[in-house]
Amino acid sequence: CEGNAFDSTGEFTKAGEKAYDRLEHLLYDIERLTGKEVTPIIRELDKICNENY
DSSP states (O other), X not given: OOSOSBOTTSOBOHXXXXXXXXXXXXXXXXXXXXXXXXXXXXXXXXXXXXXXX
């Protein structure tokens, strides 16, 4: 991520959204290459990103 991934309210910045999208695509590419399901990993990341701190 170039810049801050989260703003002062804990929400993704534009840079954070872009970085997360790229991470998600990378994980799905890994899934295609290895045959190992990455959906549980993405769900866990979504859960972490949606927590209020």
